[in-house]
Amino acid sequence: MHRFVLPYLWPILTGLLIAALALLAFPEKLPNPFQQQTPPGAETSPSLVTTSNELLTNRPPPEIRQAAPLSRNQGPTSYSSAVNQAAPAVVNIYSSRIVARDQHPLMSDPFFQQFFSGDDATTHQRMLSSLGSGVIVSQDGYVLTNHHVISGADQIQVALRDGRETLAEVVGTDPESDLAVLRINLDNLPVIELTNSEDVAVGDVALAIGNPFGVGQTVTMGIISATGRSHLGLNAYEDFIQTDAAINPGNSGGALVNPDGALVGINTAIFSRSGGSQGIGFAIPANLAHSILNELVTQGRVIRGWLGIEAQALSRELAASFGLRTPQGVIVAGVVSEGPADEAGLQPGDVLLSIDGQAILDARATMSEIASIPPGTSLPLTIVRSGERMEMTLEVGERPVPDSATLSERQSGS
Incomplete structure (x- = not known):
């Protein structure tokens, strides 16, 4: 029987293989059982036959914010004009001072001093020089520089860009802002313009x-x-x-x-x-x-307002210990004897909440605001003492100039 079936089996398998290849090559010829059949002569509803791709193309495009083209014509290619304008008014400052030369510890003993002709004090001194810069801001010869550039100087020499050199006198210094004003006596000085x-x-x-x-x-x-x-x-x-x-x-x-x-x-x-x-x-x-x-x-000096207190920032933990909901204000950690705060009755441990009705949010910013208040001004304060809110009035004093040791620890300049 196999002898009669085999001649017909190979043509059937070959036909099935050809049909499978044709379906793979032309899949659109396959009938879609999910496609709705439209009766002949009936209008096709677009909502029923529109594909998902067509739905996307019918939506409005998203609104994307486009940045303006970057302009590269705003800045110059050279700043030589700015330098030519400003540089002549910038000066070099050379300051010098005489300091004691380090000595051997035995030289402080009178017994050993008798063996040396050390009566001349200059043998135990040396010259210390430093350099910095300054800016001429007035035809009158006023020069702005840093306090730490000329601090303690016995002699200050100023050199201009045009080659002129001269000695300068100190008009005044403000160590707490690290500014100093010098004056030179020269004619036809280049002067820089100040911007806001x-x-x-x-x-x-x-x-x-x-x-x-x-x-x-x-x-x-x-x-x-x-x-x-x-x-x-x-x-x-x-x-x-x-x-x-x-x-x-x-x-x-x-x-x-x-x-x-x-x-x-x-x-x-x-x-x-x-x-x-x-x-x-x-x-x-x-x-x-x-x-x-x-x-x-x-x-001749900078006059600043002063309360005469040492303030400490108020943390959340400290605020809670004082019965405050928020860490607003500063703690009075110390009071300068016979200062404005002392005379007004402020005590260490008081919490200073507001000054002149303005809440204290930052201790350093508040100190700067107080510095701008003229001495002698009556200033209302709000404090908390032992959990009780109190009002008092303080007369602003003039801030004293700190000593050199305090400044040397605080300042660090170039």
């Missing part, structure tokens, strides 16, 4: 001009990295402009200028682990420098 530092914005181009490492006048470029920097522990009153323009030792007191060559700030300090520039430099804003300049020239 309130208009400075993060991202603005900044040029630092000074005398780094004593190599001569140098210009570096960067941007304004931040404004209003404080809590750095550099000065008592801090409102720094931060920049990544390279600032190195010797740049202190130099100019930070904008692309128009106008003074933005006085370069003051750097943050560095190596002693060189690491892209974090700080400058005193031009507005503050201008204010200090006017006070030092007209009054």
Whole structure:
């Protein structure tokens, strides 16, 4: 029987194989059991036969916010005009002072001193020199620089870009803002223009001009990295402009200028682990420098308001211990004897909540606000003492100048 079936089996298998290949090649020829059959002559409903791809193409496109094309015509290709405008007014400052030479401990013993002709005191002294920068801001010869550049100097020499050199006199210094004003007696002085530092914005181009490492006048470029920097522990009153323009030792007191060559700030300090520039430099804003300049020239000192307290920040834990719901205000950690706070009756342990109706949110910011209040002003205070809220009035005093030891521990400049 196999003899009769085999001749017909091979044609059948071949046909099935051909049919399978045809179906794979033309799948659309297969009937769709899920497709609705439309009677002849009937209109086709678009809602029934529209595919999913057609539904997507009928939707409105999503609204995507397109950024405006980046303009590359805003900045100049060269800042030589700004440098030519500002650099002549930036000076090099060389200060020197005489210090005691280190001696052998035995030299303090009168027995050993008799064997040496040590009556001449100059044999135990040496000259210590330092360098920095400054900015001429007036035709009258006033020069702005840093306090730490000329602190303790016995002689200050100023060198201009045009080659002239002269000795300078100290008009006044303000250690707590690290600013000083010098005066030189020369004719036809180049003067820098001051800008309104309130208009400075993060991202603005900044040029630092000074005398780094004593190599001569140098210009570096960067941007304004931040404004209003404080809590750095550099000065008592801090409102720094931060920049990544390279600032190195010797740049202190130099100019930070904008692309128009106008003074933005006085370069003051750097943050560095190596002693060189690491892209974090700080400058005193031009507005503050201008204010200090006017006070030092007209009054010989900077007059600031003062409460005579030592304040401590109020943490949540401390606030809870004083019965306060929020850590608002500062703790009076100490009271200066016979100071304004002492005379008003403030005591250590009091929590100062508000001054003149303004809530205290930041101790350092509050100290700066108090400094701007004229001495003699009556100031209402709100305090908490032993869990009880109290009101009192304090007469603002004048802040005394701190001693040199305190300043040397606090200040760290370039």
